[in-house]
Amino acid sequence: MASGRKRKVKNQNFFDYTLLFVVIFLILFGLVMIYSTSSYEAASDFDGDSTYYLRKQLFATILGVFVLAATTFIDYHFWERFAVPGLLVAFVLVILVLTPLGITANGARRWIGIGPLSLQPAEVVKIEIILFCATLINKMNKKWISTIKGVATILAVPVIFALMLWQITDNLSSAIIVAGIAVVMLFVADSDYLKYIVMFLLVIAAAAIIIYVATHADGGSFRMTRIKTWLDPESDPSDTGFQTLQALYAIGSGGIFGKGLGASMQKLGFLPEAQNDMIFSIICEELGLFGALAVILLFVLLIWRCMVIANNAQDLFGAMLVVGVMAHFAIQVILNIAVVTNTMPNTGISLPFISYGGTSEMFLMAEIGLVLNVSRQIRFRDTM
Numbered sequence: 001m002a003s004g005r006k007r008k009v010k011n012q013n014f015f016d017y018t019l020l021f022v023v024i025f026l027i028l029f030g031l032v033m034i035y036s037t038s039s040y041e042a043a044s045d046f047d048g049d050s051t052y053y054l055r056k057q058l059f060a061t062i063l064g065v066f067v068l069a070a071t072t073f074i075d076y077h078f079w080e081r082f083a084v085p086g087l088l089v090a091f092v093l094v095i096l097v098l099t100p101l102g103i104t105a106n107g108a109r110r111w112i113g114i115g116p117l118s119l120q121p122a123e124v125v126k127i128e129i130i131l132f133c134a135t136l137i138n139k140m141n142k143k144w145i146s147t148i149k150g151v152a153t154i155l156a157v158p159v160i161f162a163l164m165l166w167q168i169t170d171n172l173s174s175a176i177i178v179a180g181i182a183v184v185m186l187f188v189a190d191s192d193y194l195k196y197i198v199m200f201l202l203v204i205a206a207a208a209i210i211i212y213v214a215t216h217a218d219g220g221s222f223r224m225t226r227i228k229t230w231l232d233p234e235s236d237p238s239d240t241g242f243q244t245l246q247a248l249y250a251i252g253s254g255g256i257f258g259k260g261l262g263a264s265m266q267k268l269g270f271l272p273e274a275q276n277d278m279i280f281s282i283i284c285e286e287l288g289l290f291g292a293l294a295v296i297l298l299f300v301l302l303i304w305r306c307m308v309i310a311n312n313a314q315d316l317f318g319a320m321l322v323v324g325v326m327a328h329f330a331i332q333v334i335l336n337i338a339v340v341t342n343t344m345p346n347t348g349i350s351l352p353f354i355s356y357g358g359t360s361e362m363f364l365m366a367e368i369g370l371v372l373n374v375s376r377q378i379r380f381r382d383t384m
Contacts, residue, residue, distance in 0.1 A: 014312075014378040016371075019305040022298055023353065023368050027061060027361075029295075030354035036262050037282045038275035038356065053275055053356055060358030064365035071369025072376070076318055079370070083135035086128040087157065093121035094164050108348070110169040111359075122174035123363040125161050129178050130185075130324030130367070132157060137189045138317040145190045158182035173347035177331050184327035185320055188310075233342060244342050246271040247281035251341065258288030275356040277348055280340045295354070299333045309375045318374040325367040 031054065038053035046052040096102065096112045103111040103118055111118045136154055137145065144150040159182075162175040233241035233248075250266040253259070264285045267274045274282050284292045306326035313319035329352055336351045338344040350357050352364050 014375055016305055016309060016375040019302065019309070019368070019375070020372060022302050022305070023365075026298055026302070026353040027064075027365075031057060031061065032261075033279055033283060033354055034275050034356050036286065037264070037267050037279055040268050041274070044269070056358060057356055057361065060361045061365075063358075064362040067362050068365040068369040068372075071366050072372045074373065076321060076370055076373045076377075079131055080135050080138075080317060083128075083132045087132055090121065090125045090128045090161065091164075093119070093124055094161070094168055097121060097169050108170055110171050118359070120357075120359040122165050122169060122171050122178075123359045125165060125178055126174070126181065126328055127363050127367055129158050129161060129181055130321060130328065133182050133185045134317055134320035134324055137185065137320050138315070145186070151186065154186055155182055171348075173335060173349035176335065176347070177328060177349075180331045181324055181327045184331075185324050188323045189316075189320065243272050243278065244346060247278045247340050248342060250278075250281040250285040254285040254288045254292075256288050257290050258284070258286045261286050277336065277346075277350055277355060278340055279355050280337055280351050283354075296333075296337070299329065299352075303330050306371055309371055309378070312378045313374050314377050314379075318377065322371050322374050325371050328367065329364075 034057050035051065035054040039050040042052040042054075043050040093112065097109055099112075101112045101114065102109050103113045105111065110122065111120050113119075133154060140150060140154075145154070158178055162179045165171045165178065166175040233244040246266050250264065250271060253265070259265075264274075264282050266285060267282055271278055271281065280292070280295070283295060287294075303326055306322050306329070310319045310322040310326065313322060332349060332352055335344070335347065335349045336355075339346050339349060350360055353361065
């Protein structure tokens with residue numbers, strides 16, 4: 001018998017708690033691994049202060065929480081107005097690397113510093129390229145995107161910034177990520193452009209190869225040495241192949257379940273800068289294949305949640321923002337693991353939320369905040 005009560009239908013906003021919890025776990029796990037990986041080196045280099053790297057990363061993480069909260073609760077459409085001004089800011093920041101504000105560390109000049117604070121312009125460029133491409137694709141007519149002129153227009157700015165990062169900061173890995181983000185966003189926006197982008201990238205690649213060969217004709221350049229080391233790391237085990245071999249030793253010695261958290265041998269002065277680009281090898285050594293697969297699955301879950309949010313976004317701009325963030329994480333994780341396992345030449349790239357690096361941590365959290373804000377504006381009907 002019918003109750004006579006009317007069924008109310010109301011709209012509810014969605015919030016992706018799964019994505020939030022995955023990110024929180026990765027951040028906390030990253031702090032644990034940074035301390036485990038860096039405590040010996042920190043104690044040796046900073047007068048017994050084994051928490052030096054952990055404290056710096058924790059400070060950046062706390063700042064990142066406020067950044068994440070801000071981008072989560074500020075309407076993502078608000079940031080659309082900063083697409084072009086943000087490009088100018090990013091351009092100036094990259095140029096500042098060449099000024100006395102530039103900081104050189106580990107043989108690379110990739111940071112700018114003001115007092116005790118430092119910033120890596122490449123991280124600003126990544127999030128700005130996501131914002132710029134999302135804005136441009138949103139304003140373009142779909143048919144125009146599929147033309148060679150439309151493709152060239154969208155890719156021109158990312159390619160310019162990629163070349164700047166490569167030539168000015170000598171940061172090839174970030175250059176690859178910036179170009180990759182733009183390519184993925186274009187492909188998702190309209191796969192019909194593919195034939196044009198292939199032609200465009202072939203021209204750019206040919207020009208880059210010609211420039212590279214012309215400026216490194218002797219064959220003894222730093223990058224040529226890295227390629228030779230990748231092909232045969234044992235050819236120079238005490239110098240160019242040292243880091244790669246030590247990382248592989250760490251991975252191989254971890255077995256299925258690892259030696260136990262904190263029990264790594266390679267971090268005891270054998271693997272240089274283990275808390276940075278090579279932290280995944282220490283995860284493999286201490287937590288084994290099981291721990292490594294768990295980390296990879298967490299990143300797969302993060303990327304999958306981004307796909308779900310992008311598919312259900314309220315508008316094209318929101319969808320493109322999420323696609324850009326998804327592309328950034330996917331490319332960076334794949335490149336980092338490929339480098340650590342010697343699947344590709346060493347390019348110096350961090351593992352998101354886990355490797356040491358305050359600037360990267362804060363901007364990655366800002367990107368996740370944008371994704372969560374897009375998810376907050378997804379509506380679904382709840383029948384009562």
